[in-house]
Amino acid sequence: MARKLLIEHADVQGIASYDVYRKHGGYASVEKALKNMSPDEVVEEVKKSGLRGRGGAGFPTGMKWSFLAKPEGVERHLVCNADESEPGTFKDRYLMEKLPHLLIEGMITSSYALGARRSYIYIRGEFMYVLRILEKAIAEAYANGMLGKNILGSGYDLDLVVTPGGGAYICGEETALLESLEGKRGNPRMKPPFPAVKGLWGNPTVVNNVESIAAVVPIVNEGGEAYAKIGIERSTGTKLISASGNLVRPGVYEIELGLSVEEFIYGDDYCRGIANGKKLKACIPGGSSVPILPHYLVTKTAAGTDRLMTYESLADGGFASGSMLGSGGFIVFDEDQCIVRNTWNFARFYAHESCGQCSPCREGTGWMEKVLYRLEHGHGTLEDISLLEEINKKIEGNTICPLGDAAAWPVAAAIRHFRDEFEWHVKSPQEAQSRNYGLIQAPLEA
Amino acid sequence: MKADHPQAVNEAPIDFSAATMTEMKRVIGLFPEGKQKSAILSVLHLVQDELGWVSVGAMNRVAQILDIEPIEVYEVATFYTMFHLDPVGKNVLEVCRTGPCQLVGSDDLITYIEQKLDIKVGETTKDGMFTLKTVECLGACGYGPMLMCKYHFYERLTKEKVNEMLDAMREASKS
Numbered sequence: 293m294a295r296k297l298l299i300e301h302a303d304v305q306g307i308a309s310y311d312v313y314r315k316h317g318g319y320a321s322v323e324k325a326l327k328n329m330s331p332d333e334v335v336e337e338v339k340k341s342g343l344r345g346r347g348g349a350g351f352p353t354g355m356k357w358s359f360l361a362k363p364e365g366v367e368r369h370l371v372c373n374a375d376e377s378e379p380g381t382f383k384d385r386y387l388m389e390k391l392p393h394l395l396i397e398g399m400i401t402s403s404y405a406l407g408a409r410r411s412y413i414y415i416r417g418e419f420m421y422v423l424r425i426l427e428k429a430i431a432e433a434y435a436n437g438m439l440g441k442n443i444l445g446s447g448y449d450l451d452l453v454v455t456p457g458g459g460a461y462i463c464g465e466e467t468a469l470l471e472s473l474e475g476k477r478g479n480p481r482m483k484p485p486f487p488a489v490k491g492l493w494g495n496p497t498v499v500n501n502v503e504s505i506a507a508v509v510p511i512v513n514e515g516g517e518a519y520a521k522i523g524i525e526r527s528t529g530t531k532l533i534s535a536s537g538n539l540v541r542p543g544v545y546e547i548e549l550g551l552s553v554e555e556f557i558y559g560d561d562y563c564r565g566i567a568n569g570k571k572l573k574a575c576i577p578g579g580s581s582v583p584i585l586p587h588y589l590v591t592k593t594a595a596g597t598d599r600l601m602t603y604e605s606l607a608d609g610g611f612a613s614g615s616m617l618g619s620g621g622f623i624v625f626d627e628d629q630c631i632v633r634n635t636w637n638f639a640r641f642y643a644h645e646s647c648g649q650c651s652p653c654r655e656g657t658g659w660m661e662k663v664l665y666r667l668e669h670g671h672g673t674l675e676d677i678s679l680l681e682e683i684n685k686k687i688e689g690n691t692i693c694p695l696g697d698a699a700a701w702p703v704a705a706a707i708r709h710f711r712d713e714f715e716w717h718v719k720s721p722q723e724a725q726s727r728n729y730g731l732i733q734a735p736l737e738a
Numbered sequence: 739m740k741a742d743h744p745q746a747v748n749e750a751p752i753d754f755s756a757a758t759m760t761e762m763k764r765v766i767g768l769f770p771e772g773k774q775k776s777a778i779l780s781v782l783h784l785v786q787d788e789l790g791w792v793s794v795g796a797m798n799r800v801a802q803i804l805d806i807e808p809i810e811v812y813e814v815a816t817f818y819t820m821f822h823l824d825p826v827g828k829n830v831l832e833v834c835r836t837g838p839c840q841l842v843g844s845d846d847l848i849t850y851i852e853q854k855l856d857i858k859v860g861e862t863t864k865d866g867m868f869t870l871k872t873v874e875c876l877g878a879c880g881y882g883p884m885l886m887c888k889y890h891f892y893e894r895l896t897k898e899k900v901n902e903m904l905d906a907m908r909e910a911s912k913s
Contacts, residue, residue, distance in 0.1 A: 299778070317823065337858045376877045377874075377875055377877060378875075379836045379837050379838055379874075379875040380837070380838050380875075380879050381877065381879070382877045382878055382879050382880055382881075384877075385877050385878075410770070416877065417779065417783060417818070417820045418820065418876050418877065418886060418889070419877065420783070420889040420890075421889055421890070453768045453769070455765075455768065455776070455777070455779070455780060456779055456780060456783060457779060457780065457818070458779045458783070458814070458817075458818025458819070458820045458821060459818045459819035459820030459821075459873075460817065460818050460819065461874065472779070473776060474773075474775065474776055475775035475777070475778040475779070475804075475806075475810075475814065475815055476775075476810075476813075476814065477814060477817040478817065478818075493773060534880060535840070536838040536842075536879035536880045536882070537838055537841045537879075538841055538842065541880075542879075542880035543880045544880065569796055576837075580836075580837055580875075607744060621838075621879070623837065623838050623841070623879070624841075625841060626841075629841060633840075634837055634840065634841070636834075637835075637836065637837050637840050638837050641836050641837070641874050641875065645874060647817075659826060689798070
C-alpha cells in the first residue's frame with residue numbers, strides 16, 4: 293500500500309478536534325518552522341520538494357512563492373483557494389471536512405514562509421457546513437496559541453479567516469477569487485500584474501489550492517528532498533485523486549504519483565473496476581476541463597507504454613492522444629454512456645459558468661451548447677460538427693482567463709476521438725434516441 | 739421589483755432580526771477596517787438564511803449596513819447563483835445536473851422528483867413546501883446522484899431515499 297502523507301489519519305475518531313490532531317503529530321511543522329527555520333528556509337524546502345500546484349495548473353508552488361513581491365511596509369497575504377468546483381473534483385472538501393487542522397497547520401506554516409500576517413481561506417458557499425468545521429478548528433487553534441499574536445513565542449503574528457463564496461465556478465480562477473474576496477463579481481483580472489505583485493486589495497498575494505497548502509506540512513516535517521523522492525521525475529509526492537463516474541468504488545484516494553492508471557481503475561486498493569461488470573468506454577482524468585480519452589488511450593499511451601498517474605504520462609501524446617492530470621478529478625465512463633450527451637452537458641456547464649466578461653467565451657460557450665444540444669437531440673447536421681471545431685478555435689487563447697480554453701478543449705477532444713459517434717447522431721437520429729452507440733472500436737486515424 | 743428595475747433603489751430597506759444583525763457584525767469584523775465590503779457574500783447568505791431569498795429591499799438594507807451603493811449589492815447578488823432573487827418554497831431542492839452526476843443517474847433523479855412533486859424544474863409546489871432547481875457541480879461527484887437543501891448534502895440518492903427525505907422535510911417544515 294502506498295504511503296499517505298495527507299489523509300493517513302482521516303478516519304481517526306475525533307481527528308477534526310485540536311487535541312486529537314495534536315496527539316497524532318499535528319502542528320509539528322509549525323513548531324519546526326517557527327522555532328528552527330527562517331521563512332526563506334521554508335520556501336527553499338518547498339522548492340526542493342518539487343511540489344506542483346494541486347488545483348489543476350500544476351505550476352511549481354515553490355516558484356510561485358518566490359515570485360511574491362516584498363516591498364517594505366506593504367502587507368502580504370496568503371489566500372487558500374477552497375472554491376473546489378471543477379466538475380469531477382471533490383478532494384478538498386474531503387480533506388477539509390476530515391482534517392480541518394491539517395489545512396490550518398499548512399496555512400500557518402506557509403503564511404510564515406511568505407511573511408503574511410493576514411491570511412484567508414475562500415471556500416465555495418455550497419460547502420457552508422465545511423466552513424463551520426473550519427471556523428471551529430480556527431477557534432481551537434487561536435485558543436491553543438497557534439494563531440494570533442506571538443505564535444509559540446516566535447514573535448510571528450497571524451490572523452486567519454475563512455469566508456464563503458456564493459456559487460460561481462469562475463471564482464476558482466485566482467484573480468476572480470480575489471475579486472470575489474474583495475466583495476465584487478467574480479470577473480477575472482488582466483495579468484500582469486500578477487497577484488504576487490498586486491493581489492488582494494492591491495497587496496502582494498499568493499493564492500494556493502487546499503491540497504498544495506496541506507502538502508507543505510509533510511514537506512516541512514520530512515524535508516523537501518524526502519518528499520521529492522516519492523513519485524516520478526517532475527511529478528513528486530502524493531496526490532489526492534477524486535474518482536467518480538461508473539466505478540465500483542468511487543471516492544477520494546491519496547496516491548503516490550507514478551501509480552499506473554490500470555492499477556488505479558482496477559486495483560483492489562483503489563476503484564476496483566467498472567461498476568456493474570461493464571466495460572470502460574472513456575475517461576476524463578483531470579477534471580472536466582481536460583481532454584477526454586477513449587478506452588484504448590486510458591491505460592496505455594499511443595506509443596503502447598503504460599499510462600501512469602503523473603503530470604507527464606497523462607499528457608503523453610499532447611492533445612492528439614493525451615490529456616492532463618489537472619485537478620485529479622478522474623471521471624470514468626462505462627460502455628452505456630453517450631459521449632454526445634456528456635459533451636453537451638459539460639458545454640452547458642461552461643455556458644452557465646462563463647462570467648460574461650470576454651465576448652469569445654460568453655458567446656462561444658452558449659453557441660457550442662446550442663449546437664451540441666441539437667446534435668444530442670437529433671436535429672444536428674454534419675456541418676454542425678465542423679462548426680463546433682470552428683467556434684473552438686475562436687475561443688481558445690482569446691480570453692482573459694482559462695475558462696474559455698477549458699470549455700473549448702473538451703469539445704475538441706470529444707470530436708477528435710468520438711467523431712463516429714457524433715456522425716451517428718446525425719445520420720441515425722432516431723436510433724441515437726433509443727440506444728447508445730457503445731464502444732468506439734479503434735483509433736480513428738488507424 | 740427586481741434589482742434591474744429603474745426604481746429599485748427607492749424600494750424601502752427591510753430590517754433583519756437581532757440575531758442576524760449580530761452575526762452580520764461578526765462576519766464584517768473579520769475583515770480589516772475599510773474592507774467591510776469583503777463580507778458581502780457572508781452577509782447575503784445570512785439574509786437568505788433569514789428570509790429564504792434575497793429581495794431588493796433586503797439588498798438596499800445590506801448596502802446601508804456595508805456602507806456601499808445599492809448597485810454594488812445588486813451586481814453581486816445577481817452574479818452568484820446561490821442567491822434566490824425570487825421567493826422560494828420552504829425547502830429548495832438543488833439537484834446537481836453536471837457530468838459526473840449525470841453518469842450515475844441525475845437525469846432520472848430530476849424526472850423522478852418532478853413527478854413526485856408534480857412540478858417542473860424552477861417551480862414551487864402549491865403548498866409552498868418545495869422548490870425544485872437544478873445546479874451545476876456541487877463537488878460531490880463520487881457520491882452522486884445528489885442534491886443540496888439548506889446547506890445539507892443528500893448523496894447517493896435512490897427513489898427510496900428521495901421519498902424518505904421528502905417526508906422528513908415535510909414533517910420538519912410543519913412546525
